Amino acid sequence: MKEIIRTEGIVKRYENYFALKDVDFVAHEKEIVGLVGDNGAGKTTLMNIMVGLFPPDHGKIFLEGKQVSFSSPADARSHGVEIVYQFGNLVEGLSIYKNFFLGRELRLPGPLRVLDRKKMRQVSRDIMLEIGIDQNPEKKIEALSGGQMQAVAIGRAFHFGKRVLLLDEPTRNLSIKEVDRSLRRIEMIREKTDMCLVFVTHNISHVFNIADRIVVLDRGEKVFDKKTVDTTIEEVTQLIAKETVLARSRG
Amino acid sequence: MTMVQVWGLLKRTLSITEVNRTLLLFLITLVIYIVNPFFYTAANLRLIMIWGSIFSMMVLGQMLYLIPGGMDLAFGGVICISNVLAAILIKTYHVNVWLAIITVLALGFLIGIATGVFSNFFSPPFRWILPVFIFTLMLSFVLTGIGRIVTRAFPVYGLGATYSGIARTMIGPIPIIFAYLIVILALYLFFFYLHPFGWRLYAVGLDDVVAKKAGVLVHRIRLIACGVGSLIQAFAGILVGSYLDVGSVQIGPPYLLNIIAGAFIGGISLAGGEGSPFGAILGGFTVYLIENIIVILEISAFWKEVVVGLFLLFFVVFEFYRRRRAASVLI
Numbered sequence: 228m229k230e231i232i233r234t235e236g237i238v239k240r241y242e243n244y245f246a247l248k249d250v251d252f253v254a255h256e257k258e259i260v261g262l263v264g265d266n267g268a269g270k271t272t273l274m275n276i277m278v279g280l281f282p283p284d285h286g287k288i289f290l291e292g293k294q295v296s297f298s299s300p301a302d303a304r305s306h307g308v309e310i311v312y313q314f315g316n317l318v319e320g321l322s323i324y325k326n327f328f329l330g331r332e333l334r335l336p337g338p339l340r341v342l343d344r345k346k347m348r349q350v351s352r353d354i355m356l357e358i359g360i361d362q363n364p365e366k367k368i369e370a371l372s373g374g375q376m377q378a379v380a381i382g383r384a385f386h387f388g389k390r391v392l393l394l395d396e397p398t399r400n401l402s403i404k405e406v407d408r409s410l411r412r413i414e415m416i417r418e419k420t421d422m423c424l425v426f427v428t429h430n431i432s433h434v435f436n437i438a439d440r441i442v443v444l445d446r447g448e449k450v451f452d453k454k455t456v457d458t459t460i461e462e463v464t465q466l467i468a469k470e471t472v473l474a475r476s477r478g
Numbered sequence: 479m480t481m482v483q484v485w486g487l488l489k490r491t492l493s494i495t496e497v498n499r500t501l502l503l504f505l506i507t508l509v510i511y512i513v514n515p516f517f518y519t520a521a522n523l524r525l526i527m528i529w530g531s532i533f534s535m536m537v538l539g540q541m542l543y544l545i546p547g548g549m550d551l552a553f554g555g556v557i558c559i560s561n562v563l564a565a566i567l568i569k570t571y572h573v574n575v576w577l578a579i580i581t582v583l584a585l586g587f588l589i590g591i592a593t594g595v596f597s598n599f600f601s602p603p604f605r606w607i608l609p610v611f612i613f614t615l616m617l618s619f620v621l622t623g624i625g626r627i628v629t630r631a632f633p634v635y636g637l638g639a640t641y642s643g644i645a646r647t648m649i650g651p652i653p654i655i656f657a658y659l660i661v662i663l664a665l666y667l668f669f670f671y672l673h674p675f676g677w678r679l680y681a682v683g684l685d686d687v688v689a690k691k692a693g694v695l696v697h698r699i700r701l702i703a704c705g706v707g708s709l710i711q712a713f714a715g716i717l718v719g720s721y722l723d724v725g726s727v728q729i730g731p732p733y734l735l736n737i738i739a740g741a742f743i744g745g746i747s748l749a750g751g752e753g754s755p756f757g758a759i760l761g762g763f764t765v766y767l768i769e770n771i772i773v774i775l776e777i778s779a780f781w782k783e784v785v786v787g788l789f790l791l792f793f794v795v796f797e798f799y800r801r802r803r804a805a806s807v808l809i
Contacts (some may be wrong), residue, residue, distance in 0.1 A: 255734065297684070300693065301693040301695070302689060304693055313689070315687065315688050315691065316688065316691070316692075317683075317687050317688065317692075318681045318685045318689060318692070319684065319685065320680070320684040320685075320686050320751055320752075321677070321680065321681060325677055325681075326692070329677060329678070329681055329692045329693070329694060329695065330678070330692050330693030330694045331687075332674040332677065334674070337670070339543070339668075340673075341672045342671075342672055342673065342674065396644075454508075
């Protein structure tokens with residue numbers, strides 16, 4: 228399997244504690260990696276570093292073997308790294324297709340390079356159908372449900388992403404039916420592209436069924452990294468929830 | 479088409495802000511015409527075209543600050559300093575008229591860029607509107623003050639035929655100022671509807687954080703909007719000075735509230751992310767029409783403020799009911 232993204236010895240310090248302590252992380256082509264851990268484990272920090280929101284204090288990032296350092300999310304995006312946040316992916320008040328192409332508009336050839344609205348509507352509609360939502364691309368974002376909004380954001384990342392797709396808590400705040408749809412969508416993206424998918428969550432049961440590998444962070448350190456077939460959901464759950472389990476057995 | 483379909487189409491067309499307000503305005507002018515037939519004479523229509531166009535340009539400039547979520551309080555100062563500077567350069571320093579105009583336009587653009595740089599620098603931690611508000615408030619005082627210092631508050635007259643020709647030339651029955659407005663409107667329409675700039679500008683006004691995540695260069699968009707907005711105000715300042723053949727500190731600051739009222743009447747949201755160039759022109763013409771109607775009806779000029787205020791109240795209530803109905807349809 229071809230290696231897509233690798234981090235080496237990532238350290239990120241906030242004023243008086245380590246958000247990340249010497250984290251090595253790797254994801255391969257067509258691989259779904261579940262990045263799990265309790266709140267404050269450093270999952271989001273690691274993801275934000277990989278997408279260029281802020282730089283690490285120490286450590287290196289390699290993209291297909293070449294060292295990179297992203298100056299901004301736009302820079303990471305131009306290297307084929309896409310991210311879907313839990314909230315705030317889409318501008319409310321703009322229509323679906325405008326959100327889809329915002330910042331990367333398609334333009335007609337010619338001296339004026341006029342916007343190609345027809346093609347943008349068509350492409351956004353096709354992508355949405357491909358990932359399983361049927362919506363009029365002229366519809367305003369605020370008319371969609373939470374699950375539909377997320378589908379639009381995932382569709383956008385699917386269309387533009389080339390190498391890495393980071394998903395921040397993609398199943399949180401969704402109804403049970405929508406969680407199922409969301410997971411199937413992620414598997415579909417794996418089938419159709421060569422991207423590696425990093426699935427950040429604290430809900431192990433959602434990620435366990437579709438991930439190829441589980442990485443567990445605990446207070447900024449990587450404590451576990453195994454193929455899903457070599458482990459069980461109980462093992463991982465106990466690792467994450469060890470304190471609560473201990474507390475319960477004591478109490 | 480059946481009657482129901484026609485009625486539905488009519489209702490949808492009427493619900494467009496710009497359409498229903500234009501109709502409303504037209505209705506008002508008809509009433510005025512019945513009261514005093516002088517309203518629809520060539521002389522008065524020409525006046526409406528000239529001043530309506532100038533006011534529209536000011537609202538168009540203001541709109542570039544309003545859509546990304548700011549507000550320009552300095553445009554009165556920019557208009558003041560630009561007509562005074564043009565007059566002084568031409569009269570006192572005998573600079574070539576065109577060179578003087580280019581200098582003034584460049585100054586206007588730089589004032590806008592300065593506003594953009596200052597407000598971007600302080601934008602987080604503060605919301606963008608706060609530094610814009612403060613900086614443009616400061617500018618409106620400082621620029622008007624400089625105008626007063628330089629001219630000692632005396633108007634500068636006699637600027638020559640070339641300068642006054644800029645605004646006073648007629649193309650057949652159409653004043654050239656109206657032609658300028660059409661050119662500016664065409665540019666606006668291109669950049670708002672056929673170019674990515676428009677999408678990005680609205681996105682910045684609606685939600686700058688998300689726009690940034692989506693890869694929009696928020697700071698650059700705001701900088702361009704501010705620069706061009708003030709550039710248009712400087713141009714409007716030159717036009718007023720040229721039309722009246724004067725350079726005076728009296729021109730500019732008094733327009734402030736009229737233009738903000740015009741923006742509101744034209745459907746440009748003061749919260750950002752909403753409004754269209756057509757709306758801006760509608761607002762500009764409305765604000766001038768109010769003044770015009772007062773003259774036509776021979777009402778004392780002191781009533782002007784009262785009428786503008788009542789008009790604004792009327793539109794606020796109108797807008798409130800329209801939005802509430804729209805919201806109830808959604809829910």
